[in-house]
Amino acid sequence: MNDYEWFKGEVYKLSGIDLSCYKEKQMKRRIEALIRKYGMEPYESYLQAIKAKNDMYNEFINYLTINVSEFYRNPEQWEVLKNEILPMILNVNKKPRIWSAACSTGDEPYTLAMILNNFIPLNEIRIIATDIDREILNKAQTGIYSAKSLAGLPKNYLNEYFTSIGDTYQIKESVKKCVDFKHHNLLKDPYPTDLDLIVCRNVLIYFTEEAKTNIYYKFNASLKPHGVLFVGSTEQIIMSSKFNLKSLKTFFYVKENQNK
Ligand SMILES: C[S@@+](CC[C@H](N)C(=O)[O-])C[C@H]1O[C@@H](n2cnc3c(N)ncnc32)[C@H](O)[C@@H]1O
Numbered sequence: 001m002n003d004y005e006w007f008k009g010e011v012y013k014l015s016g017i018d019l020s021c022y023k024e025k026q027m028k029r030r031i032e033a034l035i036r037k038y039g040m041e042p043y044e045s046y047l048q049a050i051k052a053k054n055d056m057y058n059e060f061i062n063y064l065t066i067n068v069s070e071f072y073r074n075p076e077q078w079e080v081l082k083n084e085i086l087p088m089i090l091n092v093n094k095k096p097r098i099w100s101a102a103c104s105t106g107d108e109p110y111t112l113a114m115i116l117n118n119f120i121p122l123n124e125i126r127i128i129a130t131d132i133d134r135e136i137l138n139k140a141q142t143g144i145y146s147a148k149s150l151a152g153l154p155k156n157y158l159n160e161y162f163t164s165i166g167d168t169y170q171i172k173e174s175v176k177k178c179v180d181f182k183h184h185n186l187l188k189d190p191y192p193t194d195l196d197l198i199v200c201r202n203v204l205i206y207f208t209e210e211a212k213t214n215i216y217y218k219f220n221a222s223l224k225p226h227g228v229l230f231v232g233s234t235e236q237i238i239m240s241s242k243f244n245l246k247s248l249k250t251f252f253y254v255k256e257n258q259n260k
Contacts, residue, residue: 007043021211069104096196102203103129106140130184143171201232
């Protein structure tokens with residue numbers, strides 16, 4: 001067994017994160033760069049260090065999960081969601097069950113809540129938002145953001161749903177209450193069910209084809225008939241019909257009726 005294979009096994013025992021499901025070349029290069037920052041040689045002494053020191057362990061998890069996010073990321077896709085997809089979903093269910101999977105700092109589920117509020121009152125909106133990184137979930141729950149992460153958000157949303165504190169912005173309590181943040185590993189934990197909409201963007205790109213295939217099947221099983229999956233800009237699903245998902249618009253897939 002080579003050193004990276006051994007390290008992957010140890011990381012799995014330590015964190016439950018299966019690095020074999022992430023694209024190897026990219027992941028290995030990132031981890032080795034982090035280890036070298038400490039002047040260590042991959043991998044044994046670094047493993048001892050993350051086992052012994054909480055802050056180094058948290059840094060490792062944070063680093064390998066890549067938390068980049070922003071409000072209203074790829075605006076044109078959110079416009080499609082608002083103008084075409086949500087009206088269709090709300091036509092079937094006035095209180096849709098929604099999951100923002102791999103939600104990072106919360107920018108995505110909060111964007112969802114603000115858009116949904118065009119159609120339904122905030123106190124009727126419920127969004128499950130999950131991520132593997134516990135530290136990032138704390139940040140999401142705190143809900144304080146820099147101007148940079150809000151740059152793409154339409155100004156009317158910024159004015160209505162945020163309070164400015166110095167050079168940062170705090171999301172209002174009424175929006176926070178729409179979102180239920182939970183820890184969840186897409187590669188191993190059971191998925192929420194009976195969903196009208198799953199938003200999972202900019203994470204599948206890091207996974208191997210095999211891991212992605214498993215996830216698509218599980219997404220399909222989690223959706224209600226005619227539920228919709230919204231993916232990231234570089235994550236279009238090849239041969240989506242294999243997973244009983246039919247392309248509805250670019251980046252949107254609807255669960256196909258299996259009895260047709
Ligand atoms: C680049 S961010 C995407 C955030 C957001 N969805 C967006 O598009 O702006 C990727 C997120 O995936 C999370 N992640 C990575 N592996 C995961 C896994 N196995 N299960 C759940 N979340 C995971 C990371 O912690 C990170 O917050």
